[in-house]
Amino acid sequence: MSQSTRRSVLKNGVFFACCGISHVRLARAQSSPVEPLPVKEITGGIFAFAGRPEMMTAKNEGEICNVSFIIGDEAVAVIDSGGSVAEGRELLAAIRARTNKPIRYLINTHMHPDHIFGNAAFGETGAIVVGHHNLPRALTARGDYYLQSYRDAMGSELMVDIRIIPPTKLITGEEQLDLGNRKLTLKAWKPAHTDNDLTIFDEQSGTFFTGDLCFIKHLPTMDGSLLGWIAQLEELKGIKAEFAVPGHGPVPSAWPQALEQEQRYFDALARDIRKAIADGVPMAEAVKTAAESERNNWRLFDEYNVRNATAAFAELEWE
Amino acid sequence: MMIKPIRLRSRVVAFVILALVGAAMPFAASAQSASVPDTKTWDGLKGDVFGQKPIGDAGGIITIDAPKRAEDAAIVPIDLHFKTDASTGRIKAVTLIVDENPSPVAAVFQFGKDAGVTHLATRLRVNAYSYVRAIAETEDGKLHMTQTFVKASGGCSAPAMKNQDESLASLGKMKLRVFTSKTPGNEPMTRATEMQLMIRHPNNSGLQMDQLTRYYIPAHFIQGLTVSQGDRLIMSMDGGISISEDPNFRFEFDAKPGEDVKVEAADTEGKKFQDEWPLESSSL
Numbered sequence: 001m002s003q004s005t006r007r008s009v010l011k012n013g014v015f016f017a018c019c020g021i022s023h024v025r026l027a028r029a030q031s032s033p034v035e036p037l038p039v040k041e042i043t044g045g046i047f048a049f050a051g052r053p054e055m056m057t058a059k060n061e062g063e064i065c066n067v068s069f070i071i072g073d074e075a076v077a078v079i080d081s082g083g084s085v086a087e088g089r090e091l092l093a094a095i096r097a098r099t100n101k102p103i104r105y106l107i108n109t110h111m112h113p114d115h116i117f118g119n120a121a122f123g124e125t126g127a128i129v130v131g132h133h134n135l136p137r138a139l140t141a142r143g144d145y146y147l148q149s150y151r152d153a154m155g156s157e158l159m160v161d162i163r164i165i166p167p168t169k170l171i172t173g174e175e176q177l178d179l180g181n182r183k184l185t186l187k188a189w190k191p192a193h194t195d196n197d198l199t200i201f202d203e204q205s206g207t208f209f210t211g212d213l214c215f216i217k218h219l220p221t222m223d224g225s226l227l228g229w230i231a232q233l234e235e236l237k238g239i240k241a242e243f244a245v246p247g248h249g250p251v252p253s254a255w256p257q258a259l260e261q262e263q264r265y266f267d268a269l270a271r272d273i274r275k276a277i278a279d280g281v282p283m284a285e286a287v288k289t290a291a292e293s294e295r296n297n298w299r300l301f302d303e304y305n306v307r308n309a310t311a312a313f314a315e316l317e318w319e
Numbered sequence: 320m321m322i323k324p325i326r327l328r329s330r331v332v333a334f335v336i337l338a339l340v341g342a343a344m345p346f347a348a349s350a351q352s353a354s355v356p357d358t359k360t361w362d363g364l365k366g367d368v369f370g371q372k373p374i375g376d377a378g379g380i381i382t383i384d385a386p387k388r389a390e391d392a393a394i395v396p397i398d399l400h401f402k403t404d405a406s407t408g409r410i411k412a413v414t415l416i417v418d419e420n421p422s423p424v425a426a427v428f429q430f431g432k433d434a435g436v437t438h439l440a441t442r443l444r445v446n447a448y449s450y451v452r453a454i455a456e457t458e459d460g461k462l463h464m465t466q467t468f469v470k471a472s473g474g475c476s477a478p479a480m481k482n483q484d485e486s487l488a489s490l491g492k493m494k495l496r497v498f499t500s501k502t503p504g505n506e507p508m509t510r511a512t513e514m515q516l517m518i519r520h521p522n523n524s525g526l527q528m529d530q531l532t533r534y535y536i537p538a539h540f541i542q543g544l545t546v547s548q549g550d551r552l553i554m555s556m557d558g559g560i561s562i563s564e565d566p567n568f569r570f571e572f573d574a575k576p577g578e579d580v581k582v583e584a585a586d587t588e589g590k591k592f593q594d595e596w597p598l599e600s601s602s603l
Binding site: 055056112113114134137138141142145146148149153191194195221222223224225228280282283284287303304306307310311314315317318 | 384386390391392393394396398440442446447471472473474475476477478479480481482483484485494496498513517519563565567569
């Protein structure tokens with residue numbers, strides 16, 4: 001704490017100490033120069049940052065998912081903005097360190113906070129926010145809840161700038177965006193990881209940005225439809241990509257081998273939950289042991305497996 | 320002349336105190352949620368729900384089980400067990416409350432006189448660190464309360480629909496499962512039968528604001544539900560928005576073989592759903 005702050009705290013009385021501290025921290029955060037996100041160029045004009053396989057916290061600034069950008073002849077497209085405006089600003093700094101071309105699109109691969117909380121950082125770039133046609137509805141249902149529920153883990157300093165910014169360009173089926181001699185094919189999927197999953201394929205390099213339809217190492221999370229996800233794995237594998245940028249996991253990853261880990265987990269989860277349902281085991285019991293055989297294959301198993309099993313149980317009960 | 324400055328000063332003091340309370344609140348709340356949860360919300364709430372009526376400790380008349388953490392905020396399994404011996408009298412009704420939810424009263428269940436319901440499990444939305452409590456009313460009119468504390472989910476879990484199109488496409492579809500009795504030695508005509516009733520419904524809260532229009536999406540949920548067998552009421556429910564999407568009830572009751580189980584439900588848009596299932600002796 002600086003001298004002047006300490007004086008002002010004393011002047012204003014000890015009770016103001018708490019407010020004072022947060023103001024100082026905020027001021028420091030805003031005045032410090034933004035460090036560019038350490039992205040790597042995975043192929044000509046395509047840059048990506050690999051997030052850590054962790055929960056979003058104040059310490060990691062929500063930098064847990066993979067974020068990318070693609071530079072065309074005329075413009076830039078950003079794929080996911082990260083888990084905080086701080087991360088979004090770092091991503092923006094990484095882009096500006098490499099090109100001054102306008103950022104034409106900010107593509108959100110789906111609704112989850114680690115992918116969209118950085119959107120506000122791009123507010124002044126003029127980028128059009130692009131998403132699955134279900135994304136605005138999904139954010140309507142969850143936006144306020146996300147803003148409130150991440151406060152504990154992320155802390156108010158990081159949360160204060162975060163805004164839920166829904167897409168204005170909506171994708172149904174398949175659609176192409178052009179960055180100037182660089183065509184991106186966007187595809188809106190049926191419910192799988194969420195009911196608003198969007199993928200991006202860069203034709204020039206054969207890079208496939210899967211969003212969270214592909215998890216590697218970080219346990220997949222169920223927030224859409226397990227059956228839908230399993231059913232669309234074959235179609236995903238059929239995408240003729242040179243390599244993939246998964247939503248979570250190494251950047252880049254071999255394709256379609258990148259899907260093998262999650263497919264094995266889904267099979268184990270579905271098998272165990274189906275058996276429990278057939279045996280009449282109540283949900284609360286069944287979720288404690290489902291997919292236990294997968295425990296050692298994943299990071300964040302304890303954080304997400306019971307939740308996945310709960311969602312899977314509620315879905316598979318209707319089979 | 321002295322009065323004015325004093326009044327001013329006291330107003331300033333009041334303002335400062337207000338500001339302090341405002342500033343201190345979030346800290347207090349997070350400190351509370353990490354250690355012993357307080358019951359402030361409930362203290363303010365109970366009068367609205369039960370008036371001045373005294374609420375005693377459940378003392379085993381009713382017990383509640385819930386996970387310590389709401390792994391999936393949209394689907395938190397809750398288990399209620401009822402003691403049915405004569406000394407306490409029959410449980411007429413049970414009110415299920417999630418203190419910190421925007422609409423805390425999740426459901427009020429009424430049980431038929433000779434239904435013999437001993438167990439009821441359902442699923443709730445839990446929006447925040449919250450007590451989940453069950454208050455049983457016995458035939459003598461007394462209230463008995465038990466509660467458990469559920470921590471909010473971590474990660475990107477939210478108390479919202481996962482697959483909204485599917486949820487609306489199959490609206491009102493029902494499924495009834497009968498589980499084989501866990502106590503094979505009992506008399507076939509009176510033993511408790513365990514059933515699970517599932518209803519497809521978004522059970523939408525109406526508390527979600529459209530980020531573009533800033534309008535609230537209208538609520539759409541199952542309001543009333545009646546389960547009966549023959550002419551007998553097994554249970555009825557007045558439901559709210561804290562019941563999970565696709566409402567799900569697993570319960571044990573005194574089934575009479577050969578009589579149909581009938582379910583009637585109504586939602587806030589006036590839609591009625593009903594179904595009937597024969598209950599064969601062989602399925603008990």
